[in-house]
């Protein structure tokens with residue numbers, strides 16, 4: 001798929017986005033959206049279904065919505081609140097490490113640059129990009145499994161890893177086109193282009209897809 005066709009696909013998906021009842025969109029109203037809750041929600045989400053992440057976030061943010069409040073909790077309490085997200089013990093530790101780091105080095109605020117974010121203990125490049133895009137509205141692209149899978153199956157890129165996909169997307173699309181791409185494709189991947197059983201029959205971009213069934 002060439003860039004022009006991919007732009008057309010994105011245009012169609014952006015038009016359809018408002019009609020989808022995707023778990024990713026429910027996050028918008030589930031709890032107060034601050035850079036800190038978005039950061040923690042992102043940490044919770046890895047290797048975890050969105051419905052589980054959403055419920056875990058609601059329980060966690062009922063206890064603490066700032067680093068100051070978070071560090072007052074012990075690891076067991078955090079783990080209990082976020083269970084059963086994947087690796088809940090490890091994630092509980094990360095949540096506390098991040099809270100301490102933010103308090104020690106950033107005055108309790110979430111930094112808004114990639115370089116500063118990846119220096120925080122517990123934050124990797126993927127988390128940093130998601131936070132920059134979703135919390136600060138920066139024009140970057142966070143490539144998770146949905147984004148990586150969908151742009152490959154559409155034949156726009158041919159890459160083996162999310163990192164390679166991110167690089168390829170940044171080389172071909174401009175910043176405006178990248179903005180919101182994560183949320184768009186994650187929602188598309190949850191509602192229509194599902195990993196196990198894609199709903200090709202109701203897919204608005206079926207005509208462009210080389211793997212339509």
Ligand code: SF4
Pocket residue numbers: 153154192193194198199200203204205206209210211212213
């Ligand atoms: S046609 Fe099927 S596989 Fe292709 S993008 Fe649409 S849902 Fe996904």
